[in-house]
């Protein structure tokens with residue numbers, strides 16, 4: 672088998688890179704500066720596989736990923752992994768503890784630390800970056816008076832020191848990452864147990880059909896198909912037009928899913944399968960000491 676080319680939301684030191692290192696058993700890893708750049712590279716055939724964040728326990732869905740998968744590219748989710756997220760405040764090694772006037776990070780990382788920032792750095796300007804790794808890279812460049820929110824790997828890779836550890840507002844912070852491909856191929860992953868098998872479907876409802884969502888949910892419910900997530904997103908075709916993204920806790924099969932699909936189509940709904948895949952839960956030990 673030729674070496675698997677895996678793209679991820681980079682640059683170095685991102686949570687996505689930590690997820691990639693935890694899941695894969697070797698390969699050619701290529702970093703991209705944004706989620707769209709990563710997914711475009713799969714679309715263009717530059718890489719076979721991409722890993723992008725899809726949901727965080729504190730901040731919710733990564734809409735950029737969901738919307739790009741639905742509207743911009745034709746790719747399938749072929750695996751997912753959930754890893755723990757620990758946010759730290761990273762500063763330049765020469766930082767003397769003077770006023771931090773600007774803090775950089777990914778919007779999800781900033782959102783995970785809102786209370787902390789509000790209490791400890793109420794006057795600091797906040798600037799969003801495409802990833803936490805990018806934020807760390809910027810702070811390494813700009814020097815004293817600035818900070819980044821990111822992980823211990825970003826600190827190590829960019830020669831930053833950790834001023835404060837575990838600054839996320841809630842314990843049990845986890846992020847789910849989607850592994851996507853254009854043409855599903857075999858993946859060489861480490862020997863992790865599969866936690867469960869899931870199927871993600873996208874459902875669009877007909878306009879002005881009273882009780883349509885209830886009927887959609889009923890189609891899954893009476894077949895005893897467990898749903899672990901349902902979320903609505905705008906179709907981007909006009910106010911009030913939404914689709915539903917539904918995670919079903921079982922693999923695609925030739926009886927229940929086609930049954931649901933036929934039932935929904937009879938109601939004027941459409942169902943599209945975005946992927947049926949193994950789900951992994953991986954613990955990443957993060958030994959850190961603040962200075």
Ligand SMILES: O=C(O)C(=O)Cc1ccccc1
Nearest residue numbers: 685686687777779780802803
């Ligand atoms: O920016 C990163 O490091 C990412 O991988 C995206 C992200 C941001 C915040 C929490 C989890 C993942």
